[in-house]
Amino acid sequence: MRTLEYCHKTSAETLQLLEAKTRGLSSEQAATKLNTVGENALPEAQRRSLFTLIIKQFNDFMILILLAAAAISGFIGDVQDTIAILVIVCLNAIIGAVQAFKAERAVAALKKMAASKAKVIRDGAIRQIDAAELVPGDIVILEAGNIVPADLRLLEAEGLQIDESTLTGESVPAAKQPLELADKNHTLGDCSNIAFKSTVTTRGRGNGVVVTTGINTEIGQIATILHTDKDVQTPLQKRLSLFGRHLALAILAICAIIFIAGMLQGQPIFSMLLTSISLAVAAMPEALPAVVTISLAFGARKLIQHHALVRNLPAVETLGSVTFICTDKTGTLTQNQMTAESFVGANLAPVFSSDSALQQVLGQALALSNDIIINTDTPAGEPTELALFNAALAFGFDKKQLEASMPRLAELAFDSERKQMTTLHQGTEGVVAFVKGAPEKVLQQCTHALGEQGVVEDNFQPDTMLNTAEELASQGYRVIAFAQRTFDHLPATIDHNIEQQLCFLGLVTLIDPPREEARAAVDDCKSAGITPVMITGDHPGTAMAIATRLGINNPTSTVMTGQALEALSQEDFLRLVETTTVYARVSPQQKLRIVEALQYKKQFVAMTGDGVNDAPALKRANIGIAMGGKGTDVAREAADMVLLDNNFASIVLAIKAGRRIFDxxxxxxxxxxxxxxxxxxxxxxxxxxxxxxxxxxxxxxxxxxxxxxxxxxxxxxxxxxxxxxxxxxxxxxxxxxxxxxxxxxxxxxxxxxxxxxxxxxxxxxxxxxxxxxxxxxxxxxxxxxxxxxxxxxxxxxxxxxxxxxxxxxxxxxxxxxxxxxxxxxxxxxxxxxxxxxxxxxxxxxxxxxxxxxxxxxxxxxxxxxxxxxx
CATH class of the missing domain: 1.20.1110.10 (Calcium-transporting ATPase, transmembrane domain)
Incomplete structure (x- = not known):
């Protein structure tokens, strides 16, 4: 079974299917399964020797014609021309072979992401084993900081969050829970009860049963695509190949006519033979491979000055033919950093627009109600909490200083059922509990609200505020609600009962904002006749919000989700693919399908991305462009070009360079x-x-x-x-x-x-x-x-x-x-x-x-x- 098929199975059904138990497998059972299913390792691409790659470079009609010209030149005594042709051809072959050798490391980089060790329950005891020895049915224990060693169906999850951005494109760590899902149509980002191999646990703890290992995992399927996918020939390579064939035939015909004409004129046979052969050699533009190679090399060198590293030389020219740029959202068009953007009080007015008592209380809640670690040079923690922490700091609320006067006394950790977190602090007039979480949970527990001047408003309408939260969420924001409750002293029992009769403070909207230069880059692409397309694993509302801000889409357009794409026949999709500019919640295989559909429609496709989920499409695209800053090695190795500064605007400079080179x-x-x-x-x-x-x-x-x-x-x-x-x-x-x-x-x-x-x-x-x-x-x-x-x-x-x-x-x-x-x-x-x-x-x-x-x-x-x- 595929990993996603376990989403709608209960824990008991999953254990039964895998012949597993919560106390784990025995050593004998694990050894038997390991012999059957093989190691939990990703496939390695078959490496070709450098000699093989060099020989492959001569498999080109133009090169073969030039070699024939070199042989003829040597035959008629022109040794200098022979040497010149051979030097040019060999130089071209060496450069091409080196580029090909570098491009064969994609799957090797993918393997490096895998966990080397795993904590499992074997023979009823907790043991640490090599991740390669994991088999379906093993019970794996996850803690914050762990790399998930295989695809797991979660059995327990306490505040568990996993960063799946490199696999799904989600900019926020996914909250995990162990219950089965009712809907059987899932994308990777929807599978809240699955932990995927090579993702990273950022918070909480849990355990799960291994359902698939090695090549059968979701990341293993990506490795398979990288291993089997064919490279796409560039327009220049196609044009020069056709040019070489036609030119050779034309030259042979003309030389034959000149030889016959000379013979009819009574010229000596040997003299006319040498003349015809010399003309054939002269007519061949043997400097063409050198001009092409040097043009591409100079172009690549110039692009480095603009932070674009070319891994595959023909890619420089290929950019000049691009008609569609399929770009990932997270980290490519956006900053890959959650940012608090607005703060809305009960009266729908911005909280931090002026000094007020509400601003003081909400600022304290932003600074204190989080688990950010601040005893290091760089604050560390979960991205959403970091965004709230940074917002508080920007408004003058320093957590370190506040904790001195308002120390934390107790807490209720976040969990996926309550969808909220509470911290209790010693205040000047008793104990204050700050509650933050999903608006639909927090607001239903609020009975009153805090006004701007610190006056409690008893006529608070939670439903009205919830409508506001839903409206903000539909615009692509992640919305967090904040509330508080005060006590005379610390409650004897710290449980969910303290999260009742709350005083509403405000809503905070968060978003991964677009890069400042991205809008101008999108406009430049459009002026050059290139259509930008956003392809992301993120939420449709978030995708649409970012696309609209950047001008990729307009507010009246719709987003095609991965689920909708899956339901479309290939014929229907081909009718829509050239007019759809935003895709959300898509899988790696669907990204590949989008690229291939555009190519079928005779479009020339560039694909940008930074995650593992982008690698197959990066390799299949006519030109793959990876991000070099926060991008993964997998994406970089699969790509033709790497943007060292993650700047989407650098693509415009590269396109200009490509057009100049072809010209x-x-x-x-x-x-x-x-x-x-x-x-x-x-x-x-x-x-x-x-x-x-x-x-x-x-x-x-x-x-x-x-x-x-x-x-x-x-x-x-x-x-x-x-x-x-x-x-x-x-x-x-x-x-x-x-x-x-x-x-x-x-x-x-x-x-x-x-x-x-x-x-x-x-x-x-x-x-x-x-x-x-x-x-x-x-x-x-x-x-x-x-x-x-x-x-x-x-x-x-x-x-x-x-x-x-x-x-x-x-x-x-x-x-x-x-x-x-x-x-x-x-x-x-x-x-x-x-x-x-x-x-x-x-x-x-x-x-x-x-x-x-x-x-x-x-x-x-x-x-x-x-x-x-x-």
Whole structure:
């Protein structure tokens, strides 16, 4: 049976099903069961060796094509190009393998959360054993501070509260009780009679019978999901894979045509074979993997400055495609710290708005009626009591000072049946009892109320105040009622009878408040075309209140609960998933279902979270974003990125970085493919115009090396374009050549090829013996001028500024110097078969090559005017 199925079983029925007794199992029974069910341990993911991970990085079509290009380069004698390609490919493989190795530690981190020891009843005696030895039927004893070692059906609970935030998302510790639940439709947060493995006991004590262990526990089910779930390919990986396949086929076809054309022209077979092979190598953008890797690495390094740590490099670019951000509430959008927000008296007026006798008494109650430990540097205790303690301190009521004059004499501890707590203190005029608890319990015991001026109001109407409390609770607040009763002396019997005929003091509302910067971050997401969705295990009213404050939802919208989601068919849910922005009381499996449904609707999903319950969805999402401050190791290991400051606003900066990186990769592809197309058109068209083959194989390889190398890498330093966060996300199935890139590559390639062939024809007509050097130079320089033009699709180079990308200027300068060396250094003349050019002809080469920059700038001017008219 699953753990949740024991919720509606009585204690006796549970013990009978498990063949257990309250005095515990015998050692023999436990040993037999351990052999049957196995150890109480979470499964470990199968670790792959670093060598295996490195080999896996070569399972990419683009990488395989580059390896083939390296082999061909070596075959034709271009060892330098071979080495360059191999270095780039190996570097890319090592970086990818290291990232994959880091990502395989999620379940290992999950195991660290498990308790190592457990206190159990064995053979009728209390013993401490290894938690791994627990079996169904064992009776486990829980005390404050214990990590729950297995899933338990509680048998006894005295003031027991357990922090389940990492599993359910609840911001407040859950009160536990041993009675069966009548309703059989439960979420994790509703199971008040179950203690879940790896949660933490914060208060009280109790015991329970182990119902499930190891992989069968609720946290074990999460571990199973983490272990079996497949990683999702990023948009960039998909686009580049498709790009590599199409490019390889196109290059092979073009090279075959050029080889056949040369043969028909009577060129030597071996010469044409080398030319075709050289062109094939040159046409492949072998710098692309390096540009992609360096762009992602630089982006990741920059994000660290904004407290965002990238664990998986492709995640940097992936953020640019995000259409939905599914965010956990507790600790992500909120501060994960309960805060007292308002104080309402019997007349519905704020208590602490002005000095009054009521303020004095309520302040004393807030400060004294709690079990906060204050003998340490940091006050410690249950979150709700800490919030009340801090509120009292803020209004000038110091517990330590008050206890000196009003020492505690006795107390009635909180329990789940009474739902209230009472402390008795020595006052100046006798003994005062402060009572705090659930409004529906405290108010029914109140017969009068304390007014602002300390006057007792006998006409107090508890029902009216209860309606106010219910209204506040519907707004997402946790509401605590305070009352008091005075005695001449300490009652002889301290029992529930002292909690009668109370004087009502006020209602206190508590909430885990939103982060100050979260609202602006949500607005920024919306302006970028991204839909924020809150997914939490918390109460629906609380979820709706926070969502409305942050602008995730509007007051007329409804919340979808986990129970409602469970009742929906997949078809019905798919109709609602894109318009639902708040989910409450959801289980880990339901979080996963939400992410998968959005992905089925072609949405690109980011998931933020910090708890164990978030880990499966973090891993399944297109990009998982974990919180680094109060987050769990499990969430961090399952995620692609970690926000070190838990700041939701950092996601906006990361999205901007992702969009910039994709833009720059696209600019490089646009530049290099246009340049390569120019080389292909030059070699392809010259023979059909009756001209000799324009270039030698070594010329082609040199052009490819110098133009794709430094200028290509300089695109990684290109700043983000204006308006990058005011446009919608890129569709995930959008081709990398969308928005007119194919057309651009064709016409600019033809332009580069055309001016190169024109320079060849002019030089031959002039009878110049160095005509091949002129074609060689024009083809190189035209690509360098083109690299400046491609820095923006619409903004002019003058507006961008030459110095806004200094690495690009440096790259172009060094490439021109290298080209001049090839032309004018005698040692290189013999290697590259070049001849020095007269100054006039060199100036002519620069002037002709600059036509590419002028043409592209004119096209951008046309686009700007066209866009202004729309």
């Amino acid at each position: 720059n990769i696209r600019k490089f592809i646009k530049y290099t493919m246009s340049s390569n197309a120019g080389e292909i058109w030059t070699l392809f068209l010259a023979p059909f115009m009756g001209l000799p083959i324009p270039l030698l194989p070594i010329h082609i390889l040199w052009i490819n090396l110098v133009t794709d190398g430094l200028p290509g890498l300089a695109y990684t330093a290109e700043p983000a374009e204006k308006g990058v966060m005011q446009r919608p996300p890129r569709p995930t199935d959008e081709n990398i050549f969308a928005h007119g890139m194919w057309q651009y590559i064709i016409w600019t390639g033809l332009l580069i090829g055309g001016i190169s062939i024109a320079a060849q024809a002019w030089s031959i007509a002039q009878g110049q013996a160095y005509w091949q050097t002129i074609v060689f130079t024009v083809l190189t320089l035209s690509q360098l001028f083109h690299s400046l033009a491609v820095r923006s699709e619409t903004t002019s180079l003058l507006s961008l500024g030459l110095f806004s990308n200094k690495p690009m200027l440096l790259a172009i300068g060094l490439t021109i110097l290298a080209q001049m060396a090839v032309i004018y250094v005698p040692a290189f003349n013999s290697v590259f078969h070049t001849q020095p050019l007269p100054l006039f002809d060199l100036i002519a080469c620069f002037a002709i090559s600059m036509l590419v920059l002028v043409a592209v700038e004119l096209q951008k001017l046309f686009l700007r005017r066209k866009n202004a008219q729309i």
